[in-house]
Amino acid sequence: MNTESKRIIKILISLCALFIILILYISYFQIFTADKIVTSSYNKRQWINEENILRGEITDRRGTILVNSVKTEKAQTRNYKYGKIYSHIIGYSSREYGKSGIEAIYNKELLNLNDSNPIGELKNILNDGESVGNNVVLAIDHEIQNYAYKLLGNRKGSIVLMNPKTGEIYSMISSPSFNPSTLKENWDEIVANEDSPLLNRATMGLYTPGSIFKVVTATAALENKNTDETYNCEGSINIDGYVLKDYKGKAHGEVDLKEALVDSCNIAFSQIGLEVGDDKLRRTAENYMLNANIPFDLRTAKSSFPEKIGSKPELGASAIGQGKILVTPLNMAMVASAVANQGDMVKPILVKEIINNKGRVLKKNKTELLSKTTSPEIAEQLKSMMIDVVDKGTGRNARIKNIKVAGKTGTAENETGKEHAWFIGFAPADNPIVAIAVIVENSGKTGGTEAAPIARDIMKKAIQIINK
Numbered sequence: 001m002n003t004e005s006k007r008i009i010k011i012l013i014s015l016c017a018l019f020i021i022l023i024l025y026i027s028y029f030q031i032f033t034a035d036k037i038v039t040s041s042y043n044k045r046q047w048i049n050e051e052n053i054l055r056g057e058i059t060d061r062r063g064t065i066l067v068n069s070v071k072t073e074k075a076q077t078r079n080y081k082y083g084k085i086y087s088h089i090i091g092y093s094s095r096e097y098g099k100s101g102i103e104a105i106y107n108k109e110l111l112n113l114n115d116s117n118p119i120g121e122l123k124n125i126l127n128d129g130e131s132v133g134n135n136v137v138l139a140i141d142h143e144i145q146n147y148a149y150k151l152l153g154n155r156k157g158s159i160v161l162m163n164p165k166t167g168e169i170y171s172m173i174s175s176p177s178f179n180p181s182t183l184k185e186n187w188d189e190i191v192a193n194e195d196s197p198l199l200n201r202a203t204m205g206l207y208t209p210g211s212i213f214k215v216v217t218a219t220a221a222l223e224n225k226n227t228d229e230t231y232n233c234e235g236s237i238n239i240d241g242y243v244l245k246d247y248k249g250k251a252h253g254e255v256d257l258k259e260a261l262v263d264s265c266n267i268a269f270s271q272i273g274l275e276v277g278d279d280k281l282r283r284t285a286e287n288y289m290l291n292a293n294i295p296f297d298l299r300t301a302k303s304s305f306p307e308k309i310g311s312k313p314e315l316g317a318s319a320i321g322q323g324k325i326l327v328t329p330l331n332m333a334m335v336a337s338a339v340a341n342q343g344d345m346v347k348p349i350l351v352k353e354i355i356n357n358k359g360r361v362l363k364k365n366k367t368e369l370l371s372k373t374t375s376p377e378i379a380e381q382l383k384s385m386m387i388d389v390v391d392k393g394t395g396r397n398a399r400i401k402n403i404k405v406a407g408k409t410g411t412a413e414n415e416t417g418k419e420h421a422w423f424i425g426f427a428p429a430d431n432p433i434v435a436i437a438v439i440v441e442n443s444g445k446t447g448g449t450e451a452a453p454i455a456r457d458i459m460k461k462a463i464q465i466i467n468k
Helices: 003-038 044-052 083-090 101-105 118-125 142-152 180-192 210-223 257-262 266-287 312-319 329-340 376-392 447-466
Strands: 065-071 076-080 135-138 157-162 169-175 230-233 236-239 242-245 253-256 344-346 351-355 361-364 369-372 406-412 420-427 434-440
Touching (some): 076 083, 076 180, 083 180, 169 447, 210 257, 210 420, 210 447, 230 266, 236 266, 257 266, 257 376, 406 447, 420 447
Antiparallel strands (some): 065 076, 135 351, 230 253, 406 420
């Protein structure tokens, strides 16, 4: 073989290698990154679609229009009909600041971009403004959402109300909020606000749970056959030199597990934590989706339980929901839902379905089992305990006339020195149709006095609406 032939062969091999690399890159791009780039809220090419496609509506479960678009000769205007009430769910769509919430996650559906390739995009552009996006139907009930928003008022915190059997979210509130209709005018003020109004506290807020975590610890105790039947509470306990106290140093005396939960006894639950051990407590917490990514229609932070608890004092504190445990309100609403649903934790659903502009259902989110948190028998025991919490314990302010309520209060210490007030629960206890988590940040009050009445009023209102 002469020198010229060898050069030609080398050139051909090099060209083939480059061709293969190009094919591999295009394949990688198409499979792994194309959709993300095409649907990115910062992709300028998306705004060409915005100009030529009438962006779809977002409605509640009953068809109430929450957001729609109106097209003029010059531009397309997005109308956020209820301002702050839905700012953390729906989010915003802005040329200057990108997209957030459902507007970002479901951007492709709202623009009816069925193809993420250039040909599909070109087809949409050539429609010359005649194309109409799909509509997103939320599981949210507007009447419940509006009521919950007004009830939380100016307090900082969050409310999550859901169906424990189907996973559908009826209401999700985060406060403080912002008005997406005036985003451009108020952006500097919003981002400078120390209370973080852009933060969706329901899904991204991480809080010390305090005594609502005792539901998880009680689960571990019921599953562990070696725990004691009773515990002696003298108002405080010394664990290897660390003194842990009950609320206001109250001594509850001799209590069993149910009495300890009803009275929210820190001393008994710290002893339970030491008995079951950190491995069992962690596994139980992880069954309730701590240390796991919760699949959801919006971004979620991961609730956390320490990978390793280094000391007995830390274990005792963890058992009562203090220490290094952090949870989201969404996760704790799911904990209540799991107990209400015989131990089965289902996937939370915010987007109910996607429909086209003619009303045809294109996609429907169905109920999915996420975790078997515990057995139906133990879930029933937990339910009985939580009913007593509301009937005669710290959750009395959550009682609803003629409706049996199950719940657990929490008063969580944190670095600010002002406790978070928590309540989780469900109703009607005999056949639950709503489960709830309420947190009021840094209220300085107990969960029983601050969060329980809010939960009571929302559950009562929601049951009336659902049963119409």
